[in-house]
Amino acid sequence: MDLVQAIVLAIVQGLSEFLPISSSGHLILIPHFFGWTDQGLAFDVAVHLGTLLAVLIYFRRQLGTMATAWIDSVFHRRHTRDSRLAWQILVATLPVGLTGLLFADFIEANFRNPLFVAGTLTFFGILMYLADRFGRGSKDEFGLTWPQAFAIGCAQALALMPGTSRSGVTMTAGRALGLTRSAAARFSFLLAVPGITAAGAYEGLKLITSAEPVDWQPMLVGAAFAALSGIACIHFLIRFIERIGLLPFTVYRLILAGVIVWHFA
Numbered sequence: 001m002d003l004v005q006a007i008v009l010a011i012v013q014g015l016s017e018f019l020p021i022s023s024s025g026h027l028i029l030i031p032h033f034f035g036w037t038d039q040g041l042a043f044d045v046a047v048h049l050g051t052l053l054a055v056l057i058y059f060r061r062q063l064g065t066m067a068t069a070w071i072d073s074v075f076h077r078r079h080t081r082d083s084r085l086a087w088q089i090l091v092a093t094l095p096v097g098l099t100g101l102l103f104a105d106f107i108e109a110n111f112r113n114p115l116f117v118a119g120t121l122t123f124f125g126i127l128m129y130l131a132d133r134f135g136r137g138s139k140d141e142f143g144l145t146w147p148q149a150f151a152i153g154c155a156q157a158l159a160l161m162p163g164t165s166r167s168g169v170t171m172t173a174g175r176a177l178g179l180t181r182s183a184a185a186r187f188s189f190l191l192a193v194p195g196i197t198a199a200g201a202y203e204g205l206k207l208i209t210s211a212e213p214v215d216w217q218p219m220l221v222g223a224a225f226a227a228l229s230g231i232a233c234i235h236f237l238i239r240f241i242e243r244i245g246l247l248p249f250t251v252y253r254l255i256l257a258g259v260i261v262w263h264f265a
Helices: 003-018 023-034 041-058 060-076 081-110 114-134 146-160 166-176 181-208 216-244 247-264
Strands: none
Touching: 003 023, 003 041, 003 166, 003 181, 003 216, 023 114, 023 247, 041 060, 041 181, 041 216, 060 081, 060 181, 081 146, 081 181, 114 166, 114 247, 146 166, 146 181, 166 181, 181 216
């Protein structure tokens, strides 16, 4: 892999991980469109770590407060809204972890093709628009009940299918359950921390046990550019999502799905 390919894929990963347009779908499509060889497992691990770093940097203060409150709740039984949110994030991560362990290899073998991506882009894009259009969200992420947090976690498990979008499907669920747009985005990004960590650990374990040679330069470049583009993307979405809504992303998904069908059908 040359550095141009590494930079392009890393920027795409950093943007599409947090915009509701599907990072896995884009990482499948980009090599198809440009005639590139598959980027390989090592690079996937690197850009996942880059997007994880983006969340840790952007939400460092809130994550630090939540982590301190969570530890306090474990050892001293003192519970605050921050410790409750931290527990909800952990509980909401269970569905995607369990689904990944049971079905990740099956999904990898059967669903990584452009036409499947076109279908999931379309279906979940329309669902996202409907939830945003008709959802009457008025509460922030601290107002979620335990069943609602778990329901968003179950929605996140659907994102294992390429083209679904982890951020898209979790924001869709958040809007349907009464969160404001910015609260749905924040909960989605916070939920990404254990989710991306688990996915990176799983892929890293496969990397360690494989015989695939590692070219470290594209990996380091990819991680850096994925982190930088991820931070910029989070900042943009949090700042402007209440104003722009989710319709532009639905339109983008439908146009992209049409291009995929035209090109590959």
